Amino acid sequence: MRRRTFVALLGGGVAAWPFAAHAQQKAMPVIGVLYAGPPSASYGPFMDAFRQGLSEAGYVEGQNLAIEYRWGEDNYDRLSALAADLVGRKVDLIMASSPPSARAAKSATSTIPIVFRGGADPVADGLVASLAHPGGNLTGVSFVPNELTAKRLELLSELVPQAGVIALLVNPNNTTAERTTRDVQEAAHTKGLRLHVLKASSESEIDTAFASLVQLHAGALIVGADPFLSTRRERLVALASRHAVPAIYAWREFVAIGGLISYGSSLIAAFRLVGAYAGKILKGTKPSDLPVEQPTKYELVINLKTAKALGLEIPPSLLARADEAIE
Secondary structure (H helix, E strand, O other): OHHHHHHHHHHHHHHHHHHHHHHHOOOOOEEEEEEOOOOOHHHHHHHHHHHHHHHHOOOOEOOOEEEEEEEOOOOHHHHHHHHHHHHHOOOOEEEEOOHHHHHHHHHHOOOOOEEEEOOOOOOOOOOOOOOOOOOOOEEEEOOOHHHHHHHHHHHHHHHOOOOOEEEEEEOOOOOOHHHHHHHHHHHHHHHOOEEEEEEOOOHHHHHHHHHHHHHHOOOEEEEOOOHHHHHOHHHHHHHHHHOOOOEEEOOHHHHHOOOOEEEEOOHHHHHHHHHHHHHHHHOOOOHHHOOOEOOOOOEEEEEHHHHHHOOOOOOHHHHHHOOEEEO
16 A cells, blocks of 8 residues: 555656656746837847847857847837836846937846846936946946047048038937937037037927028038937938938938948947947846946947048048048
8 A cells, every 4th residue: 555655646646747847947048128219120130239249148049048128119108108008028138229218128127137237327418326336236237428429529620621610410309308419519619610509309309400501601510429310320320322412320321321421439349348248147147247348449330432422532531541441
């Protein structure tokens, strides 16, 4: 009797073991991507770079990792609800692709790790305690576009020395817009240039801004570093060409499709690093132990074909400093 009972118990234990082991296995981790803009082809290369960073830690979407996407459609007011939705779904990590996304994610959770592609000053924005020691549940990659915007004014003035009036296009919904405007105004004043500030947070406002360049007699344009403006780069480059206005941008991606000149860090490199950070966190590293990274290299890219179409001769000194000259 005892032997039969033992066998029965053993048999039941063997039968139940696969189910118990399966229950103990960790489910596939899920990353929630919170993006301020709409789903578009222009975002594809950045997500590819993000996935490349994840693959360096051994995570491949669809194999041992799932990614859920939430799109703000350029309506920053939607981001809080989208972040709350990701938190409600108990994702393992949130990737915030811009400062507005990062702020929304931070407000939604203090426990789920967040990796951001941030703006100029994540400390001033209240995202982290310090760059070296972020604290809390956030870390990521930070840019310094505000300081660089003044540098872009210098480069544009060097390329178009006859332009005494320059326009600056910013997205007023971006919290860094005022800081950027102030920096460029100071730089313009120092160089004796007149600066007109144009604002656009929709496609119709972009059209209006370019139409006003003629009335303002603006000889050149600076396009601010902004997620919304970046996703509209095809439109911005086309309008700059149509109005024959020399324009400088923050990212190489603008120049690759026909923009005149750009100066800034690499967005592709930034998203790859965000992916690498996400992979480390999924493997157990705490966000607070990963310092916020800042770019160490800035790229100057010039489109020679566009310069020729605008009748501009690139100064040899500027061409010599270019990291890339697109024919």
